[in-house]
Amino acid sequence: MPTVIKVENLSKAYQIGQIGTGTLQSDFRRWYAKARGKEDPFLKIGETNDRTTKSEGDVVWSLKDINFEIEQGDAVGIIGRNGAGKSTLLKILSRVTAPTTGKITGNGRVASLLEVGTGFHPELTGRENIYLNGAILGMRKKEITHKFDEIVDFAGVERYIDTPVKRYSSGMYVRLAFAVAAHLESEILIVDEVLAVGDAEFQKKCLGKMGEVSKGEGKTVLFVSHNMAAVRNLCNKGIILKNGELNFKGTGEEAIDAYITNQIEVSKLSLNDLERRQTRNRLRFTDICFKDENGISKKDFIVGRFLEIEVSFIAIEELYMCKTLRVDVGINDIYGNRVTWASTAMLIDKIDPEKGSVSFIIQKILLNEGAYNVNLFCESNEGIEDWIENASGFNMLFEDFYKTGRRLPERQGVFVSEFQIFQ
Amino acid sequence: MTDYQHYHWEITAQHKLLDLKLQDTWAYRDLLWLLVRRDFVATYKQTILGPLWYLIQPVFTTVIYTLVFGGIAGISTEGLPGPLFYMAGITMWNYFADCLNKTSTVFRDNAGIFGKVYFPRLIMPLSIIISNLVRFVIQLLLFLAFMVFYDFSGANIQPNVYMLLFPLLVLMMAGLGLGCGMIISSLTTKYRDLAFLVTFGMQLLMYGTTVIYPLSAAPEKYKWIVVANPMTGIIETFRYGFLGRGNFSWELLGYSALFATIVFAAGIIVFNRVEKKFIDTV
Numbered sequence: 001m002p003t004v005i006k007v008e009n010l011s012k013a014y015q016i017g018q019i020g021t022g023t024l025q026s027d028f029r030r031w032y033a034k035a036r037g038k039e040d041p042f043l044k045i046g047e048t049n050d051r052t053t054k055s056e057g058d059v060v061w062s063l064k065d066i067n068f069e070i071e072q073g074d075a076v077g078i079i080g081r082n083g084a085g086k087s088t089l090l091k092i093l094s095r096v097t098a099p100t101t102g103k104i105t106g107n108g109r110v111a112s113l114l115e116v117g118t119g120f121h122p123e124l125t126g127r128e129n130i131y132l133n134g135a136i137l138g139m140r141k142k143e144i145t146h147k148f149d150e151i152v153d154f155a156g157v158e159r160y161i162d163t164p165v166k167r168y169s170s171g172m173y174v175r176l177a178f179a180v181a182a183h184l185e186s187e188i189l190i191v192d193e194v195l196a197v198g199d200a201e202f203q204k205k206c207l208g209k210m211g212e213v214s215k216g217e218g219k220t221v222l223f224v225s226h227n228m229a230a231v232r233n234l235c236n237k238g239i240i241l242k243n244g245e246l247n248f249k250g251t252g253e254e255a256i257d258a259y260i261t262n263q264i265e266v267s268k269l270s271l272n273d274l275e276r277r278q279t280r281n282r283l284r285f286t287d288i289c290f291k292d293e294n295g296i297s298k299k300d301f302i303v304g305r306f307l308e309i310e311v312s313f314i315a316i317e318e319l320y321m322c323k324t325l326r327v328d329v330g331i332n333d334i335y336g337n338r339v340t341w342a343s344t345a346m347l348i349d350k351i352d353p354e355k356g357s358v359s360f361i362i363q364k365i366l367l368n369e370g371a372y373n374v375n376l377f378c379e380s381n382e383g384i385e386d387w388i389e390n391a392s393g394f395n396m397l398f399e400d401f402y403k404t405g406r407r408l409p410e411r412q413g414v415f416v417s418e419f420q421i422f423q
Numbered sequence: 424m425t426d427y428q429h430y431h432w433e434i435t436a437q438h439k440l441l442d443l444k445l446q447d448t449w450a451y452r453d454l455l456w457l458l459v460r461r462d463f464v465a466t467y468k469q470t471i472l473g474p475l476w477y478l479i480q481p482v483f484t485t486v487i488y489t490l491v492f493g494g495i496a497g498i499s500t501e502g503l504p505g506p507l508f509y510m511a512g513i514t515m516w517n518y519f520a521d522c523l524n525k526t527s528t529v530f531r532d533n534a535g536i537f538g539k540v541y542f543p544r545l546i547m548p549l550s551i552i553i554s555n556l557v558r559f560v561i562q563l564l565l566f567l568a569f570m571v572f573y574d575f576s577g578a579n580i581q582p583n584v585y586m587l588l589f590p591l592l593v594l595m596m597a598g599l600g601l602g603c604g605m606i607i608s609s610l611t612t613k614y615r616d617l618a619f620l621v622t623f624g625m626q627l628l629m630y631g632t633t634v635i636y637p638l639s640a641a642p643e644k645y646k647w648i649v650v651a652n653p654m655t656g657i658i659e660t661f662r663y664g665f666l667g668r669g670n671f672s673w674e675l676l677g678y679s680a681l682f683a684t685i686v687f688a689a690g691i692i693v694f695n696r697v698e699k700k701f702i703d704t705v
């Protein structure tokens with residue numbers, strides 16, 4: 001397959017902090033340095049964009065030295081944590097902003113969907129907006145006319161086509177907007193999490209359309225999403241960005257697995273030393289421990305058996321007097337979906353901070369086989385005291401839950417239900 | 424399968440100084456017309472008088488100017504009927520001022536769209552120039568109607584062959600408005616201060632132009648300011664061609680033309696430079 005997009009040494013720097021105050025002077029210095037052939041004094045190459053550490057300079061590298069190639073017909077999922085540079089990469093690919101260094105070459109028309117309904121004017125009718133939006137996305141008028149009926153049909157807004165879109169429900173608005181974009185005549189489609197909108201049925205329709213586009217029509221799709229399930233369904237290639245650098249490239253499945261492993265690795269640090277948290281330093285989580293019914297700490301648990309989550313913390317005396325104090329444990333699946341949540345606030349108003357730990361005892365844990373991550377959260381009546389996302393994780397294993405020797409097939413839900421059958 | 428080589432593209436950090444991307448802009452010509460249409464339709468949705476507002480505004484301004492500057496202040500109109508004299512100035516000045524005002528906020532007004540989709544950015548200012556042209560033509564027809572009316576009622580109007588310079592005058596005004604507007608809009612992405620300057624700066628500039636007085640009535644001491652203003656040459660030529668009054672000279676017009684060309688070229692250069700990265704700072 002021929003290469004359609006080639007990215008070489010791509011970097012992008014952003015100026016952080018205040019822009020506009022005092023920049024006249026720095027602009028002048030920058031210009032003066034340039035005029036003498038020196039390098040820009042405000043661009044310090046070599047700093048990574050880790051938002052959890054404070055940078056020395058005013059410039060942050062949102063993307064650093066990215067290289068990759070995309071072949072025709074590939075559906076590429078771009079994944080990474082917030083702030084990893086995904087959106088910046090898409091913005092550069094869509095030519096909304098220019099890179100600081102490096103270049104991208106490509107073949108084929110690019111349609112980018114960083115947002116649905118860009119340029120929609122509330123006063124114009126659905127019909128007028130289809131034309132306007134289509135033209136903004138790069139379609140010729142006759143192309144739009146040619147596809148008009150298809151677009152209206154896909155969006156399901158025949159009745160309202162001559163009504164100003166300001167009278168549309170938000171669902172109709174989004175459907176119409178996506179419909180226009182989905183019917184673009186382009187060889188390369190760039191999509192940024194726009195599917196986070198609309199109802200489930202419509203999301204399915206959009207994903208279906210995108211799958212159709214990449215598999216059936218041989219178009220190239222670049223897709224940024226936090227929804228691993230969507231990436232898994234749609235993408236045959238995957239790229240992981242981490243702090244602005246290319247961390248991994250491979251098939252879609254491999255990328256998702258690597259991303260998940262990476263997330264769990266992050267949580268191997270001692271909780272006390274973890275800086276990736278939001279705290280006021282009055283209370284600090286120091287440890288989290290998963291135990292079985294014998295009090296033995298471990299990482300793997302059996303579906304339907306006992307699980308104790310012990311959370312340790314240290315608190316300063318000032319906190320002893322507060323009115324309420326709660327500790328929450330949120331359990332997420334590997335795709336970041338919250339599957340369950342336990343909070344002391346469900347049972348009591350205030351835990352005793354002097355005790356230094358609190359245990360959640362779950363007699364029968366009904367989570368299905370798989371890996372889970374745990375978020376820790378502590379709040380007093382005066383606000384958030386400590387908050388750590390992905391503090392730790394544990395695994396669930398399936399072991400003859402139904403006492404029949406039969407196993408649950410894969411991907412049949414997050415929860416295992418206990419049930420009897422009658423006839 | 425589409426011919427892939429046909430759509431070869433490249434994204435780099437560098438760019439050429441005077442790259443107008445005309446080919447790209449031409450490919451988006453449908454968008455240009457749709458934007459002009461949008462401006463026209465959207466502005467007068469839910470109004471009763473609709474496009475009539477295009478006419479009401481200059482008529483009222485003319486009446487006020489006739490009363491204040493002609494009636495109270497008694498400024499010379501070179502023997503022309505007051506309304507005709509003022510309307511000539513107002514019609515021309517409005518076109519220039521509207522082009523400049525609207526283009527000077529083009530980056531800020533469209534940050535939402537510019538931040539999400541690529542299309543040749545030049546389309547936006549161009550659509551402003553054309554939308555305003557529609558309005559200008561309507562106002563011009565009103566002016567011509569006034570001319571016919573005053574001609575029949577015996578006023579001394581002498582339209583002459585210099586009228587043929589009119590298309591050139593429009594082009595110059597568009598170039599000036601677009602050029603200045605683009606320079607200002609490019610600078611306001613970083614320095615917001617300029618936005619404040621434009622609003623009252625345009626008011627002041629109007630008094631430095633021969634809108635409410637003829638060039639001959641400008642005091643000798645300050646005449647150079649009025650002459651240095653490139654709009655003076657344009658308005659004076661317009662009055663001379665259509666009404667037969669005013670100060671026409673090829674030097675004055677040539678100066679305006681040169682000024683417009685330079686400002687237009689500078690505008691394009693600055694606009695092109697800013698266009699690529701403004702979204703990071705706006």
